[in-house]
Amino acid sequence: MVKQAAMPPGYEGPGFFATTMDKTIGLARANSLWPLPFATSCCGIEFMATMASNYDLARFGMERLSFSPRQADLLMVMGTIAKKMGPVLKHVYEQMAEPRWVISVGACASSGGIFDTYSVLQGIDHIIPVDVYVPGCPPRPEQILDGIMQIQDLAKNESLRRRNLPEYQALMEKYEIK
Amino acid sequence: MTSIDNTYLLQLVQEKLGDDLHHAAESFGVLTVEINRHKNIELLTFLRDHKELQMAFMTDLCGAHFPENKNKELAVIYHMHSLVNNIRLRIKCFMPETEQIIDTASIEFPTANWMERETFDFYGIKFKGHTNLTRILNMDSMTYHPLRKEYPLEDATREDKEDKFFGR
Amino acid sequence: MSNIANIFDNNKVAKTGETSKESISGEFTTLNLGPTHPATHGIFQNILKMDGERIHSSEQTIGYIHRAFEKLAERRPYTQVTPITDRLNYCSSPINNIGWHLTVEKLIQAEIPKKVDYMRIIVMELARIADHIICNSVIGVDTGAMTGFLYIFQWREKIYDIYEELCGARLTTNVGRIGGFERDFTPELHKRLKAFIKDFPAALTEFSNLLERNRIFMDRVIGAGPISADRALAYGFTGPNLRAAGVDYDVRVMNPYCSYNDFDFTIPLGTQGDTYDRFMVRQQEMWESLKLIKNAYENMPEGDYHADLPDFYLPAKDEVYHNMEALIYHFKIVMGETKIPAGEVYHSVEGGNGELGYYLISDGGRTPYRLHFRRPCFIYYQAYPEMIKGSLLSDAILTMSSMNVIAGELDA
Numbered sequence: 092m093v094k095q096a097a098m099p100p101g102y103e104g105p106g107f108f109a110t111t112m113d114k115t116i117g118l119a120r121a122n123s124l125w126p127l128p129f130a131t132s133c134c135g136i137e138f139m140a141t142m143a144s145n146y147d148l149a150r151f152g153m154e155r156l157s158f159s160p161r162q163a164d165l166l167m168v169m170g171t172i173a174k175k176m177g178p179v180l181k182h183v184y185e186q187m188a189e190p191r192w193v194i195s196v197g198a199c200a201s202s203g204g205i206f207d208t209y210s211v212l213q214g215i216d217h218i219i220p221v222d223v224y225v226p227g228c229p230p231r232p233e234q235i236l237d238g239i240m241q242i243q244d245l246a247k248n249e250s251l252r253r254r255n256l257p258e259y260q261a262l263m264e265k266y267e268i269k
Numbered sequence: 270m271t272s273i274d275n276t277y278l279l280q281l282v283q284e285k286l287g288d289d290l291h292h293a294a295e296s297f298g299v300l301t302v303e304i305n306r307h308k309n310i311e312l313l314t315f316l317r318d319h320k321e322l323q324m325a326f327m328t329d330l331c332g333a334h335f336p337e338n339k340n341k342e343l344a345v346i347y348h349m350h351s352l353v354n355n356i357r358l359r360i361k362c363f364m365p366e367t368e369q370i371i372d373t374a375s376i377e378f379p380t381a382n383w384m385e386r387e388t389f390d391f392y393g394i395k396f397k398g399h400t401n402l403t404r405i406l407n408m409d410s411m412t413y414h415p416l417r418k419e420y421p422l423e424d425a426t427r428e429d430k431e432d433k434f435f436g437r
Numbered sequence: 438m439s440n441i442a443n444i445f446d447n448n449k450v451a452k453t454g455e456t457s458k459e460s461i462s463g464e465f466t467t468l469n470l471g472p473t474h475p476a477t478h479g480i481f482q483n484i485l486k487m488d489g490e491r492i493h494s495s496e497q498t499i500g501y502i503h504r505a506f507e508k509l510a511e512r513r514p515y516t517q518v519t520p521i522t523d524r525l526n527y528c529s530s531p532i533n534n535i536g537w538h539l540t541v542e543k544l545i546q547a548e549i550p551k552k553v554d555y556m557r558i559i560v561m562e563l564a565r566i567a568d569h570i571i572c573n574s575v576i577g578v579d580t581g582a583m584t585g586f587l588y589i590f591q592w593r594e595k596i597y598d599i600y601e602e603l604c605g606a607r608l609t610t611n612v613g614r615i616g617g618f619e620r621d622f623t624p625e626l627h628k629r630l631k632a633f634i635k636d637f638p639a640a641l642t643e644f645s646n647l648l649e650r651n652r653i654f655m656d657r658v659i660g661a662g663p664i665s666a667d668r669a670l671a672y673g674f675t676g677p678n679l680r681a682a683g684v685d686y687d688v689r690v691m692n693p694y695c696s697y698n699d700f701d702f703t704i705p706l707g708t709q710g711d712t713y714d715r716f717m718v719r720q721q722e723m724w725e726s727l728k729l730i731k732n733a734y735e736n737m738p739e740g741d742y743h744a745d746l747p748d749f750y751l752p753a754k755d756e757v758y759h760n761m762e763a764l765i766y767h768f769k770i771v772m773g774e775t776k777i778p779a780g781e782v783y784h785s786v787e788g789g790n791g792e793l794g795y796y797l798i799s800d801g802g803r804t805p806y807r808l809h810f811r812r813p814c815f816i817y818y819q820a821y822p823e824m825i826k827g828s829l830l831s832d833a834i835l836t837m838s839s840m841n842v843i844a845g846e847l848d849a
Contacts, residue, residue: 129473131480131502132845133527136571137608140597143590158474173848175408176480176501179472203424205520208505209415210407213427229608297543297782327673328785329794331809348783348796348811352670352684355691359783380673383819391507406500406848415508422508 096122113251120164120190121247122152124239127163129183131170134197134229138169141232151239160186165242166219169229171199172212184219185268189254192242195221196235198228220262273322273354275300281322282358285315299357306345306362310372316349316358317377324351324358330374330384332392334417342366343394347374364394373399391416465493468830472501478575478837479844483821490829495822499815503848510808514773515541516615516751518805523609525810526846529568529789530610531560531600536786539694540795541615544782545749552740553617554696558733559630560603560612561695561786562726566637567596568789569677569719569726572841576716577648579838580657589644595633602626616750617743634731641723649720655713662824662836663711672820675813676791678840681718682710688787700732712832712839748775773803788813790841814846 099118101110126148130138142148142156157163160183172180184193195215198204201224203213215221222245225238253259263269278300279293289305304312316324329348336342341363349358362371373396374381385396386405393414396402404411413420471482482498506525510518522533535557542549570593577585597607602625604612613619622630648654664674669682679686687704689697705721707714743750751770752763769775779801785794791813798807817840825833 133524133609135479136527139571140590140594140607143594144587145591145594171502171504173500173502173504175503176472179480179501183473203427206504206509207423207427208509209420209422209424210503210505211424213424217426231607296780299783301781326670328792329783329796329809329811331796333798333807333809346796346809348794352686352691357783359781378673379671380816380819383815387815404500406503408500415505422505422512 113249116251117247117249121243124151124153124165124192124242124246125155125157125163126153126165126167126239127157127160127183127187129166129168129180131168131172131176132199134169134200137229137232138167138196138235141235146232146236148236148239151236151243153239160184161188163187164191164246165239166191166193167196168193168200168215169196171204171206172215173210174212175210177212177218180215181218181268190246190249192222192245193219194223194225194238194242196225196238197230198226201226204228218266219268220266273351273356275356278322278356278358281316281319282312285312296359299359301359301361303361303363306364306371309345309347309360309362310374310377312360313347313349313374314377316351321354322351322356323353324349324356326350326352327374327378327380328357330381330388332388332394332416334392336418338363340365343369343392345371345388345394369393370395370397372397373402375399390414393417470495470833472498479842479847481818481842481844481847483833485830485833487830490831492825492828492830492833495825495833497818497821499818500848502844504845506810506849507808510805512804514771514803515749515777515805516770516773518808519613520609520611522810523611524845525812525849526568526789526793526814526843527608528571528841528843529564530608531564531612532568532786532788533793534610534612535561535695536784536788536793537795538613538615539786540782540784540797541749542744543784544780544797544799545615545746545777547616547744547746547749549617549744550740550742551696551738552742553744555733555737556618556622556742557613557695558697558700559730560600562729562733563596563599563633565726565789566723567593568841569723572790572839573644573648573716573719575838576658576712576835577654579835580654582648582651582654585644585647588647589640592633592637592640595629595637599626599629599633602629614743614750616746617741619743619751621742630730630734634727634734637727641720641727645720649717658712658716658835658839660709661712661832662828662839663709664820664824665710668820668823669710669817672823673816674791674820675817676788677718677722678710678715678790678817680704681707681714683708686792688785688792692785694784694786699736700729702729712835715839777801785811790814790843790846791817810849812846812849814842815849818842818847 099110099114101108195201200215203211223238223241225234227234275295282302283290289308292303294301328350331346333344343364345362347360375385385399388394389402390404390406466487468485468487470485472480480501484496486493506521509521519534519537522537523530525533570589574586574589600610604610664682666682666684669679683706685704685706702725705718707718747766752766756763757767777799779799781798783796785792794811796809797805800806824836
């Protein structure tokens with residue numbers, strides 16, 4: 092069943108509708124996120140299940156997976172990120188254009204999970220900022236969907252100027268991302 | 270025709286190596302021989318080319334570290350399998366830490382290529398004659414060989430774990 | 438003008454597996470395939486030296502998801518190694534789990550009831566189907582046929598449902614215990630399993646109809662990435678990839694475990710060792726697995742769902758809460774305080790993509806002294822440059838997906 096997205100609050104009269112720019116753009120962004128699946132291991136298989144017919148990611152306006160970071164808004168990191176992979180992940184993140192969101196799927200991406208070992212990065216938030224963490228080893232598709240809906244929420248309610256705020260700049264500086 | 274079993278296999282190895290066969294035992298149906306490490310390729314190719322035995326399939330190659338075992342600290346362990354006769358053989362080559370070098374099997378057995386690189390990565394055992402003996406799983410910048418017993422498993426950068434709770 | 442003629446010439450030698458004599462323009466392009474490339478299904482890097490569309494040579498880098506399984510296993514009591522094995526080939530975790538249990542059972546020389554064997558066969562063969570579904574549907578996706586993937590994946594979900602009823606997890610199952618299973622098949626599981634046995638053949642037939650004799654698909658995959666039986670053996674190939682090259686080596690038949698010798702099943706073989714053969718071998722194996730599941734299910738003997746191994750088999754939870762002895766055993770097992778004989782053992786099972794071996798050295802301590810996994814992916818992936826040499830880039834992608842390289846298993 093196709094459901095229409097709810098109209099943002101605004102003024103409606105005969106032949107016109109007025110609302111803020113923030114709200115309109117937020118609405119558009121939230122419902123047409125282009126995710127970049129950065130699937131490395133087990134969670135990637137659960138993502139495949141999320142993408143496939145039973146759970147159907149396309150319902151969230153995410154029909155098109157963007158494998159090029161330059162056209163993606165949402166970086167989905169799924170699976171263990173080893174230290175060898177760390178620089179690659181950061182590189183991918185740096186190539187994405189603003190606005191960009193990051194969802195860290197699974198225990199490994201969020202904290203290293205059961206792999207507290209010499210070769211595994213103990214959470215991707217050591218190298219890039221993360222917006223939503225999805226726990227689980229691996230999380231169920233429902234959980235991944237819930238995480239995506241939270242990203243949609245963020246996208247919908249974010250002020251257009253957030254990326255210019257000093258706090259945001261400071262955050263990027265902390266991660267040494269230009 | 271002689272039946273091909275562990276006794277026959279041991280006899281073959283004995284005839285081939287003589288004094289270079291240091292020890293032999295059977296564990297869970299698999300004959301395990303400990304040999305002089307300089308004879309490894311000689312034995313492997315002999316078993317492979319033996320008309321009857323045809324032990325040509327290298328199932329596995331791995332390293333091991335026994336720090337207590339003086340002068341035999343490091344080991345390279347081969348698992349050979351004869352697909353024709355369905356018999357396995359485990360070959361162990363021990364070496365002292367001071368002289369951790371062994372001849373490569375990767376020329377004769379292409380499959381050994383990466384397994385030797387892995388063993389080098391994990392234990393620092395050098396394979397003489399290997400064409401590209403570099404780290405395979407870890408980063409090139411790594412300075413130690415992590416599977417040796419003296420190195421810790423845990424990630425050293427982690428600050429949120431209190432040692433006493435995690436038995437470190 | 439001469440350049441154009443050359444291009445046509447090169448097309449004629451397509452898929453012969455030989456490099457064209459010389460480069461069209463006299464120079465090579467370097468192409469980075471990976472570590473994050475949509476078509477690699479996992480993270481490994483291939484630096485390709487391209488002569489136009491054709492691959493001249495390639496160089497692999499792996500280790501991007503090295504998680505130190507072997508070191509981790511040296512620090513964990515025997516029961517706690519099972520979750521690590523889950524994450525080796527995560528498309529068919531139950532096979533890895535049960536393989537590990539079998540290894541420990543071999544070391545402690547446990548006697549396992551027949552019923553456990555049959556239950557294990559059912560679970561492992563389900564896992565094999567789940568594994569082959571992923572591999573084969575992904576080959577379809579890579580040739581541009583998304584339908585097959587969307588269609589057959591529902592059946593993977595049904596297998597997940599069965600796993601869930603058995604152990605509570607979908608993907609990283611951690612199924613079973615040393616000595617058997619934590620619980621018997623529940624009535625709900627029987628229902629789901631029966632439904633699966635009944636309905637899956639129709640689904641698989643439809644999937645086969647979509648691809649097996651599809652002209653476009655066949656043209657794409659026949660002759661892509663071939664390997665001869667000799668080279669495959671030299672490179673240590675096992676599993677469907679070796680069988681596609683025409684060697685009938687299957688651990689289930691050669692060194693039967695889990696009473697596989699009670700059943701009659703065929704080992705499908707290919708002849709060319711190319712992508713189509715690998716695809717077809719996996720297709721046929723799914724049918725064989727289904728037959729095995731059906732046979733094992735129908736002939737399931739009466740008995741207990743676990744062996745009598747108080748030192749290793751975790752007691753039931755309600756007993757732990759109400760029975761002193763069970764509590765003590767639970768504690769001993771979880772802390773790894775039970776006695777285990779010293780010794781070394783190699784055990785292998787037929788994993789989703791080959792001989793999955795466990796080489797365990799025990800010194801009698803609470804954890805394995807050394808545990809080495811013989812990971813089929815790691816061993817056969819080194820043949821990749823040889824298989825794609827001289828082929829087109831698009832064939833190389835198909836070759837990779839048909840080899841079913843699973844990053845978790847590759848990098849350990």
